[in-house]
Amino acid sequence: MMLGNCATSSSLSTESDEDIVNNNLTVLVVDDSPMIRKLHDMHLKKFGLKVQVAENGKNAVDLFRSGASFNLILMDKEMPIMDGAEVTKELRTMGVTSMIVGVTSLDSIFDRQAFMEAGLDHCFTKPLTTENIIFLLQELNKKNNEEN
Amino acid sequence: MNIVNQLQRQFIDFSTSLHREGFVDDQFTQLQKLQDENSPDFVVEVVSLFFEDCEKLINNMARALEQTQGVDFKQVDASVHQLKGSSSSIGAMRVKNACISFRSFCEAQNREGCLRCLQQVTHEYSLLKNKLQTLFTLEQQILAAGGSIPVVD
Numbered sequence: 001m002m003l004g005n006c007a008t009s010s011s012l013s014t015e016s017d018e019d020i021v022n023n024n025l026t027v028l029v030v031d032d033s034p035m036i037r038k039l040h041d042m043h044l045k046k047f048g049l050k051v052q053v054a055e056n057g058k059n060a061v062d063l064f065r066s067g068a069s070f071n072l073i074l075m076d077k078e079m080p081i082m083d084g085a086e087v088t089k090e091l092r093t094m095g096v097t098s099m100i101v102g103v104t105s106l107d108s109i110f111d112r113q114a115f116m117e118a119g120l121d122h123c124f125t126k127p128l129t130t131e132n133i134i135f136l137l138q139e140l141n142k143k144n145n146e147e148n
Numbered sequence: 149m150n151i152v153n154q155l156q157r158q159f160i161d162f163s164t165s166l167h168r169e170g171f172v173d174d175q176f177t178q179l180q181k182l183q184d185e186n187s188p189d190f191v192v193e194v195v196s197l198f199f200e201d202c203e204k205l206i207n208n209m210a211r212a213l214e215q216t217q218g219v220d221f222k223q224v225d226a227s228v229h230q231l232k233g234s235s236s237s238i239g240a241m242r243v244k245n246a247c248i249s250f251r252s253f254c255e256a257q258n259r260e261g262c263l264r265c266l267q268q269v270t271h272e273y274s275l276l277k278n279k280l281q282t283l284f285t286l287e288q289q290i291l292a293a294g295g296s297i298p299v300v301d
Contacts, residue, residue, distance in 0.1 A: 036233075039182075043182060078229070078230065
């Protein structure tokens with residue numbers, strides 16, 4: 001788990017985009033904005049990812065409690081009922097080891113650091129870019145290779 | 149120049165002006181690039197959701213600023229922050245910039261300043277809505293005339 005990684009990540013390897021597309025990775029997008037859910041859903045599907053969306057943190061936790069699992073969770077911070085930091089802490093307490101990535105428009109470094117410390121692997125500023133997704137897919141491939 | 153070429157030229161010029169005048173930034177171009185033949189209405193749908201968000205959040209800000217008992221600036225700021233996030237996500241640059249100014253007045257707990265910013269945000273939202281409706285109308289006209297929508301980088 002890396003702390004303080006709340007900038008845009010631009011360390012791309014020489015792996016081509018074609019190598020990254022068409023994988024079987026699953027993603028859960030947790031955001032209370034229908035617009036953001038639709039945007040992320042479309043963007044991620046362009047990379048061949050299987051996407052599910054959750055409208056709020058409680059729905060995300062319930063999904064995991066019902067046995068669902070995902071390679072990657074994209075987590076908004078500001079949500080009703082449970083905010084992104086609370087959801088992240090809860091998922092980590094439940095033993096969820098998926099990559100959890102914050103996607104937030106939080107300005108203050110202090111707030112972003114607090115969000116990271118809830119258990120995020122990375123944190124990006126909204127909007128999520130193609131470069132961010134490529135970076136995450138590379139990290140996921142690395143993680144899968146380490147685990148196998 | 150036939151009708152399709154004329155419409156395409158109009159579309160390119162209008163698109164270029166939206167960027168030049170700061171209504172939209174590169175994020176909007178990225179949004180347009182996500183649209184494909186399987187989701188031909190993607191941009192219109194996302195923009196519609198954005199405008200629904202705008203209306204809801206602007207109403208929230210207005211209600212919070214009307215409170216005569218004392219304005220809850222944190223509540224106003226929360227709505228502005230949300231609008232800033234959505235506007236930057238679709239590339240609505242002028243709306244986003246209006247939100248940035250708005251937040252500094254919320255922080256200063258300056259009601260008059262906030263009211264002026266609310267007016268500015270509302271104005272920018274209305275302008276953008278009209279501009280994008282014109283853009284989408286041009287797209288429909290090009291498609292109806294049998295042409296394809298030019299990609300404007």
